[in-house]
Amino acid sequence: MTEPRWLDEQEQRAWRGLMATQEGLSAFIDRQLRTRCGLSHADYQVLAHLSEAPEGRLRSFELGDRLRWEKSRLSQHLSRMQSRGLVTRERSQADQRGAVVTVTAAGRELIAAAARQHVADARDAVVDQLTQAELRTLITITDKVRRRLAALDAAS
Amino acid sequence: MTEPRWLDEQEQRAWRGLMATQEGLSAFIDRQLRTRCGLSHADYQVLAHLSEAPEGRLRSFELGDRLRWEKSRLSQHLSRMQSRGLVTRERSQADQRGAVVTVTAAGRELIAAAARQHVADARDAVVDQLTQAELRTLITITDKVRRRLAALDAAS
């Protein structure tokens, strides 16, 4: 790794553009959800996963796996969401170590509103800006990158 | 915004893929820089901008504008970088309110090594995974999204 091939003009534009877009887009999404719905993007993801699960409940570690969050992060975040009345936690019957997390009715209402907002934002900032062909290529690109990241991760 | 058009199969894949890729990619970049070079991605960006500036020095607020950082964030981050010996700060001659930030020799060495790592990572995870055509489309897509975000931002 002493002298890697530098990025040419086009590669440079693609890479810097991607980095800048990432920053801007996540800031936008988070800001919209916060101001319009009172949920952080993190809150949103938790509620989204829970409300998609059967009975609106998941084991803590399953939620963590799906979100790819540190377990300490999940634990602390759930504590805050619990104190806001968005979720509840109880010990698992099946495994006395574990906890089961459930969306509350309030949580369901919030996520329903937030999901509408989220879809509108996704369209507004990205989906509706692109042609069919660009959308297809975007899928190809993100698939390739994620596969590559997974491979690099597995290798290390 | 009571009933927005939902995302179809393809749009869904593109949007979720994009979100997931963003998370994975920034985690990867940050992790690589940290473990291989001892710099966070934030440190990297500060040093990159400084070392590209003439004389390796910039007014604080200019640096802030380029990074699009809160001024308090910049101030605190620079304090930490200063105490690590990566940058120095002095009052501006021209404007006694202001500060001028300068990369140190140690900072230059680190950023030189980190830039190599960064380029290698960019290639490894993204650039080298894509065809010429995909790279071109990626530029188009990111340009469109950033323009849209800028427009939305200006409108609000």
Add this chain to the structure above:
DNA sequence: ACGGAGTGGTTCACGGATCAACCACTGGTA
């Protein structure tokens, strides 16, 4: 059945980001 490795969660200490309040200085206006 029991001892120990492994799993599921929580807690703590710390680094980093945000927001509001604040101070120092500038530059235009009366």
Add this chain to the structure above:
DNA sequence: TACCAGTGGTTGATCCGTGAACCACTCCGT
């Protein structure tokens, strides 16, 4: 020239994310 609105930057309170240490429980091998 004396004011004061605006600009450049720092500080402090608070929130969020991470990693390590820790506790409770499970499950496997003997």
